[in-house]
């Protein structure tokens with residue numbers, strides 16, 4: 001194998017034949033992928049090259065895609081044993097320790113290989129060097145294998161292709177001698193931070209960090225320490241437990257740009273939700289400090305103490321406090337163990353009387369930006385590393401009830417029933433159709449229950465929830481109105497009653513055009529594909545939106561973007577792009 005590192009210039013000016021030779025070995029026995037991608041020369045960046053390769057694969061016929069999948073060796077399979085792997089595959093399987101399997105591990109993997117092949121008709125493909133490029137361990141490989149064996153065939157075909165692209169990405173990095181150094185750093189910080197987890201979860205290897213627990217306070221200390229190490233000028237923990245780091249401008253009178261995200265997690269959550277939006281800007285400050293560079297504005301990075309509303313029903317407590325929306329009645333809430341928030345705060349040494357002083361004066365601020373893992377499958381499916389958020393969806397939540405008549409399941413003829421559950425079933429199908437019609441609305445019945453139901457009783461009552469979201473308030477309101485009038489129609493026709501109670505209403509938070517444009521300029525500067533999307537989930541940016549302009553940048557998640565789940569994942573390559581985009585935004589702000 002050649003050890004001369006490849007450069008983009010060299011690739012861009014090479015003849016087609018030479019270029020093909022330079023990209024040899026990226027896609028297993030399938031040079032046609034690189035051949036297709038070369039039509040998009042000149043590549044703007046390594047990121048662009050990676051995307052063009054993925055596009056070539058996306059645009060290929062299903063037969064060609066399957067042939068490529070078939071060209072891959074089985075994991076720890078016959079080719080490995082007979083040492084007939086390509087040099088690249090051999091190196092990867094070696095890094096994952098697959099060449100040193102115990103006989104038991106080997107037997108498990110062989111069984112998985114044959115079950116997978118029998119089910120899908122192609123070999124299982126996994127980028128065994130993993131999201132950080134260091135190599136997954138055998139346990140992780142076996143777990144992923146077992147899980148994917150249960151997948152839908154169409155999904156599995158796509159997931160194999162995505163893994164093939166990831167394998168190619170790492171092979172390309174090797175060819176270019178490229179290391180996503182800051183991406184690795186951010187990835188490693190998240191890994192280290194995930195060592196702190198609440199009791200009951202930590203023992204099981206699960207990540208749970210809820211407001212002001214010991215693990216939560218250890219997280220705050222970790223962030224404080226690393227902010228100091230990065231070169232922030234001021235670092236403090238505020239009265240609600242937010243960690244606030246400031247990297248000061250050259251001139252004291254300058255305005256401030258705020259960024260940040262949350263470090264609390266849901267129960268048994270992922271390592272990147274929230275935390276990526278704290279560590280990405282920290283990596284930027286580390287670089288700025290290292291280069292002895294000052295920005296023309298103060299840069300404030302806030303690690304919000306609470307966003308998820310897990311220990312107390314006080315969602316967005318951390319960011320809420322900065323806009324004067326800390327509700328004093330929260331202090332008397334009790335957690336599951338009867339500990340009042342007030343006491344938890346005192347125990348943590350927080351000065352409750354200072355909370356009102358946390359409110360920022362919007363006149364001092366340029367705006368708020370936030371990086372967040374997408375928490376959805378969109379970017380992963382599109383093979384795009386970054387997404388521009390155009391709006392955070394507005395939402396309405398309701399608790400509802402349908403009241404029919406409970407009666408004997410054996411003696412009540414079908415045409416004389418007042419079945420509350422069947423009425424709900426009809427509504428559920430309508431909810432799905434109605435939200436789908438908008439394209440970008442979502443609506444969910446996440447809880448449904450027949451209280452005191454019985455196998456031989458026609459359901460007399462049905463309790464259910466509604467969660468309805470859309471990118472703007474008008475679209476959301478139309479969605480809600482249509483669903484409620486359908487509920488009314490269904491209940492009238494079926495002769496049942498209903499009740500609804502609105503439990504939450506949040507306004508949509510459209511991105512400020514100027515800030516969205518800055519993220520777009522940054523993504524363009526990286527040569528990465530530009531994709532605009534709404535955020536289905538709520539974020540801290542929603543709170544800051546109430547007082548200042550905001551815009552968010554999404555980062556692709558692996559495993560089809562699953563989140564609020566331990567399978568949440570993202571690569572250090574994508575994290576590097578988030579840092580690079582952030583750096584671009586920071587250093588080009590003065591010229592705007």
Ligand SMILES: [Zn+2]
Nearest residue numbers: 262273274372
């Ligand atoms: Zn989050």
